[in-house]
Amino acid sequence: MATFIVLLDYTDQGIRNIRDSPQRADSFNEFAEKHGARIVSQFWTIGSHDGVFIMEAPDDEVAASVLLHLGAGGNVRTTTLRAFDWVEAQELIATGG
Secondary structure (H helix, E strand, O other), X not given: OEEEEEEEEEOHHHHHOHHHHHHHHHHHHHHHHHOOOEEXXXXXXXOOOOEEEEEEXXXXXXXXXXXXXXXXXXXXXXXXXXXXXXXXHHHHHHHHO
């Protein structure tokens, strides 16, 4: 499974409906699971971004599809980072370095 770090920023709509945020997160987590992805952990944050979650998906296409669904809700904008664990990074460095 590929790992993705997703940074969240509320839209005006999302912040107006902040009280619904936990329920929206639960609904999104269920949607992700049904479509082959898994939310490993998620956090509401203060600072540069309003939240962050770590997601695993079998490939970039599944991740993109799930995240497009999230964005289409209009409550958050996302910045997504493809993450590589130590073993994956070593393999990339060995073949690309």
